Amino acid sequence: MDNKVIHRNENLIINPPPDSLRTFDLVRIFLRSFFIQATFTMKEKLSVGFGFALLPGIKRISRNHEHMQQLLKRHSEYYNSHPFMTSFILGSVLRLEENATNNSPNPYKDIEIIKTHLAGVLGSLGDRLFWKFLKPFASIVALIMIFILSEFYPWNIFISIICFLLVFNVLHLFYRLWGIIHGYRAGTAVIHSKSIQLIEHLNFRLACFALGFIGLLSILELRLVYKEDIFGIIIFIAASATAFLLNYKKNSPGLGIIVGLAVSFVIYSLFHLTGY
């Protein structure tokens, strides 16, 4: 214990005590986190991006140039997660590094756990929430707005675009900003964050609503198709069934498009040849 105190005092004498992070630093990290994927590669993933986003915090908490170099070196190594959910890791790592600078016991193990295990979990959660559920949901809502408000053309298009951007970005920006704030406040306890635990529940709700809205959208599109004749409806349903089956069974959007279009052409040709 005494040794530790002496060691701390020595540090204080040799290097001035590091500053603690300021709100402005967190804002800078938040803004830099938007560019975290700029140097994404298959091998290193978000490595340099993570270091780039963390740099204002590293500059603030490091004791000297060597310490800053050491921190930056460690945080520019392999790292992979979802870009939006990385905010939690950024905040949490900053807190742990700050504690480490103030000589807390064994912080590097915690940092390693956060950067490998939690990042993996958050990556998977983020991919599901943002790409699998939220983006389709926002798109379907926007398309429904176009159809329902068609009397107000061109305003229906503007409203639908604003709607799309709002639905997606409210949650996107919330997780980016709250991730940094909460991660920095909670440190390792970020794992128990309610905003993370809420994601699976949110996914389920979004999927249910999306399914309902797909039903609504398909009826609105059928009405558009029916304007011509019943033949349009047959082609619409045939193409949609083909694409559904191929995507559901084979998970191949490209194949769904090609075969769906081919089926439509065959049906069209058959009707055309029979003199419809």
Added chain:
Amino acid sequence: MEGYITIAVLGALVALDTTVAGQFMVSQPLISATLAGYLFGDMESGMYIGAIMQLMWLKLIPAGGSIFLNGNLGTLAAISVLELSVNEFKYSIESLRFTVIVYGIVTSYIFGYFTMSQRFINQFLIRIAHNAVYKNRIFRFQLAHILGVITTGIAGMLISVIFALAGKWLLLRLPPVYFTSSESFFQYGLYAFLGIGIGTVLSMHWARKAWYYPVIGVGAGCVVMLLS
């Protein structure tokens, strides 16, 4: 010339927003195509092509290590070709829309290689960044990362303009028999694209136990139809 500048700016915006900067979803087909249509004075075509491409490419996930098709840039190529050639085109607007959508699908596959080439360039930038850290050159480290943004923006600009020009050149040289022999199919082809979009989105969320959600949606759609 103004048209090409617009395409270049939109190309940079779409390429950056897809993964590199922000991901605010401005690059999504529905938004980028509508915006392009608005800037060219034909918002309806932009919205139409954007809506179809949005549904068809919803399953693409720009996640982690996946090499995904670039449906966003593909859509921009499609709408650019339409807007650049609409004044010189002699056939129906349906045939033009159908053809540019097919072109957009093909270019989406080609632009998948754009993502790969970007990651190839990034390997060099990462090497520069790592060397900068070892030499304690913080500015060079940051510059290497920012270069990743700049190169993506420039590449997006260039390939958008190149593929818009190439598409226009190809479209205006298609044999007239292509348009005249299947004139009536193009309208139905567009309906087929809409159907493919709905089928694709439904397959993303479909679960046997949740069959009643789409049914409720269909019921709500019928009510909306009756009321209007």
